[in-house]
Amino acid sequence: MDDIKIVLPCGFYCKYEYFRNNKEKFECPICKTHYINTKECLNMTRNRLVLSQSDVENAKKDLDDCTTTLKYYEDDLEHFIEEESNILKNQIDLRREELKIMVIKKIDDYYEGQLKKIEQEKKKKFDKFISRIGRIKLLEKDIYGFNISDKNDIQTQIDMNIKLFRTIDNATILAENLKVTFSKSIYGLREDSKNFDVSTLFGELYLREETKRIFCICSNFDDKQANFVFKVNDISKYKGQEEFKIVSNPCIFRNFEWFIIIQMEKNDIAVILQCIRDQKNDDSSILTQSEIRFFDYKMNVIDDFTIKSKNDFSIYPECVLLRYDKVENMINDIGFYDKKDDSFTLNILIKVDPQQIMAIDSEK
Ligand SMILES: [Zn+2]
Numbered sequence: 329m330d331d332i333k334i335v336l337p338c339g340f341y342c343k344y345e346y347f348r349n350n351k352e353k354f355e356c357p358i359c360k361t362h363y364i365n366t367k368e369c370l371n372m373t374r375n376r377l378v379l380s381q382s383d384v385e386n387a388k389k390d391l392d393d394c395t396t397t398l399k400y401y402e403d404d405l406e407h408f409i410e411e412e413s414n415i416l417k418n419q420i421d422l423r424r425e426e427l428k429i430m431v432i433k434k435i436d437d438y439y440e441g442q443l444k445k446i447e448q449e450k451k452k453k454f455d456k457f458i459s460r461i462g463r464i465k466l467l468e469k470d471i472y473g474f475n476i477s478d479k480n481d482i483q484t485q486i487d488m489n490i491k492l493f494r495t496i497d498n499a500t501i502l503a504e505n506l507k508v509t510f511s512k513s514i515y516g517l518r519e520d521s522k523n524f525d526v527s528t529l530f531g532e533l534y535l536r537e538e539t540k541r542i543f544c545i546c547s548n549f550d551d552k553q554a555n556f557v558f559k560v561n562d563i564s565k566y567k568g569q570e571e572f573k574i575v576s577n578p579c580i581f582r583n584f585e586w587f588i589i590i591q592m593e594k595n596d597i598a599v600i601l602q603c604i605r606d607q608k609n610d611d612s613s614i615l616t617q618s619e620i621r622f623f624d625y626k627m628n629v630i631d632d633f634t635i636k637s638k639n640d641f642s643i644y645p646e647c648v649l650l651r652y653d654k655v656e657n658m659i660n661d662i663g664f665y666d667k668k669d670d671s672f673t674l675n676i677l678i679k680v681d682p683q684q685i686m687a688i689d690s691e692k
Contacts, residue, residue, distance in 0.1 A: 332382050335374050338362060344379075416533075423530060431529075449514050460506045467499035535561035535671075539576040539588070542675075553679040554581040558588040561671040567656075570594070578604075582680050584614065584641070597658055599650040601676060603641035614641035619677040620649045622664035629675060633664070649676070 330345035340358040347370060353363050369375065401408050474495075476488045538559045556579045566572055569592070576588040589600040601618055615638070622633040639647040652658040658665070658672070665672045 329382055329386060332378055334369065334378070335372060336364060337369065337372075427530060446515065453509065453514065456509070457506065460502060464499055464502050464506070467495060467502070471496055471499065532565060534565050537561060537574055537576065539579060541579060541581075552582075553677060554579070556586070556588065556676045556678070557673060558676065559671055559673045560590060561669065563658075563665075563672060564670050566592070579678075581678060584680075586678060588674065588676055589646075595654050597652045597654070598648050599674060600646050600648050601639075601678070602646045604645065605642065614680060615639075616641055616647075617679040618647065618649060619679075621675040621677065623673050623675060 330343060330348065332344040333341040334344050334347065335341055336356060336358065338356060338359050338361070340356070342357050346354070346357050347366055351366065353365055356362050356364050370379065471492065474488075474492050476485055476492070478485070480488070538557075538561070540557050542555050542557050556576070558576045560574055566574070571594075572592050574590040579586040579588070585604040587602040587604070589602055591598050591600055599620065603614055603616070605614065617636065617638050620635045620637075621629045621631075623629060635650060637647060637649055641647070664674075
């Protein structure tokens with residue numbers, strides 16, 4: 329496009345690239361004797377013709393690029409679809425094997441821990457028996473060696489019998505308790521619920537987001553504006569994640585790559601428009617008007633919900649179009665959240681035309 333020859337009011341020709349700096353007026357680069365009014369000059373009939381011819385050529389090239397790629401898929405359609413689903417199947421297979429190894433290891437580690445406990449208890453039980461039986465045997469020795477002579481007076485005999493009875497009672501309690509210790513093992517195994525959530529452990533399949541460019545619904549469609557639709561599916565599955573970023577496919581427009589980003593940090597959620605510039609258009613401004621619009625259930629744009637913003641992406645490559653302080657608020661905004669699909673669809677209209685935007689500003 330930069331090589332197109334533009335006819336000048338003085339009759340000379342210059343390359344289109346001189347007009348790319350977006351200045352309203354500039355000195356004639358060829359004869360340097362006058363100023364050129366960009367708008368008037370590009371509006372000359374011959375220039376309009378060559379520019380529109382060049383637009384057609386460029387559009388054809390773009391279409392060719394797209395259809396060439398599609399042809400590549402078409403030639404081996406089944407293979408590509410098969411290959412794509414195989415990649416996913418492999419991921420799931422791999423996950424299954426990983427999880428099996430992980431779960432078995434966790435179970436084995438836990439099992440080892442339980443065995444260790446049992447071993448420790450065995451030792452404790454052995455020591456406990458030895459020490460208790462020793463005490464019982466000593467008491468037994470005392471009891472059977474206890475001699476109450478009938479030569480003692482009656483009261484002393486009664487007191488001694490009471491004392492002997494207490495000793496026997498103590499020895500019996502000790503012996504009974506020790507017997508109980510051996511009647512069953514110290515530990516039992518309680519079996520817990522067999523239900524646990526496999527999807528939490530395994531991870532779930534989710535529908536990826538979709539990006540597409542659509543024809544402008546309004547009538548004054550021209551190449552200075554583009555309309556992108558970004559649909560985020562399965563949004564509930566993202567809830568509760570500390571930090572996440574969903575990035576659209578690149579939207580190519582006016583030689584720039586545009587991205588729509590949904591970014592969440594803590595509970596804050598933002599819709600961001602990002603522009604990545606090529607080395608080629610380094611010096612030009614990317615003064616842009618963007619509109620974020622929402623669809624109703626019939627896929628019509630809801631005008632009341634349109635949010636407009638202006639940004640020069642050559643200075644600030646990212647522009648926050650919308651911010652919610654909670655994911656729930658965004659989800660609950662019935663204006664554009666689709667309960668049936670668990671999705672929401674954003675329509676982002678991008679207008680890049682510094683002269684026109686500046687003109688609108690100066691009129692205000
Ligand atoms: Zn001139």
